[in-house]
Amino acid sequence: MPFRIAQIRLVSSHPEVYEPCDDSFALVDALLADRINLVKHQPALCMEVGCGSGYVITSLALILESGSVGAQYLATDINPHAVRVTQETLEAHGVHAELISTNIASGLEQRLTGMIDVMVVNPPYVPTPEDEVGCEGIVSAWAGGENGRSVIDKILPIADNLLSEKGWLYMVTLAANSPLQICLKMREKGYASRIVLQRSTEEESLHIIKFWRDADI
Numbered sequence: 001m002p003f004r005i006a007q008i009r010l011v012s013s014h015p016e017v018y019e020p021c022d023d024s025f026a027l028v029d030a031l032l033a034d035r036i037n038l039v040k041h042q043p044a045l046c047m048e049v050g051c052g053s054g055y056v057i058t059s060l061a062l063i064l065e066s067g068s069v070g071a072q073y074l075a076t077d078i079n080p081h082a083v084r085v086t087q088e089t090l091e092a093h094g095v096h097a098e099l100i101s102t103n104i105a106s107g108l109e110q111r112l113t114g115m116i117d118v119m120v121v122n123p124p125y126v127p128t129p130e131d132e133v134g135c136e137g138i139v140s141a142w143a144g145g146e147n148g149r150s151v152i153d154k155i156l157p158i159a160d161n162l163l164s165e166k167g168w169l170y171m172v173t174l175a176a177n178s179p180l181q182i183c184l185k186m187r188e189k190g191y192a193s194r195i196v197l198q199r200s201t202e203e204e205s206l207h208i209i210k211f212w213r214d215a216d217i
Helices: 022-033 035-041 055-066 080-092 137-141 150-162 179-187
Strands: 045-049 072-077 098-101 116-121 163-174 191-200 205-213
Touching: 022 035, 022 055, 022 163, 022 191, 022 205, 035 055, 035 116, 045 055, 045 150, 055 072, 055 080, 055 116, 072 080, 080 098, 116 150, 150 163, 150 179, 163 179, 179 191, 179 205
Parallel strands: 045 072, 045 116, 072 098, 116 163
Antiparallel strands: 163 205, 191 205
């Protein structure tokens, strides 16, 4: 069966929910570029942190489904409108995921420790004043604080806790976030990394980084 991704015409929307944009498309393109490895990986549980419109988690599910991978899916978002919109997007594509309105993975750490085989994150990475971080509504989708790293730096240790021994993390970063520094920070935790996709737009330079545990580090 040929692989497919979420169709924009079937992606639900809401005024307070971030719609698929260049960063969303880049993340899904990175998953497509790594599709053969993802299928071989045979993940049992996949998770998206900050699901927004549901475009990415739906696309991931469809990519794996095309490879006959019977994974389960989980997605979180601090914005309750995003959870509802993601549910509608999933249903429109015939895909199921457990959806939870929470900040990153608050309240889920104990249940999911060492369980996640694939995690995808398009975090709030835009440099903004710190007081915009975690605001209600759509602002929370992009406000990343100083250097755009406030939320990213909170996600990394949580990802380390939730990822399984074979867990992979795909994360969108901006050049202003110092991707190399992020990779070095994860290296200290025992992760190797590579840039799966790099894309420049008129406004930003995006890097989609893949992290995985490496016993040799």
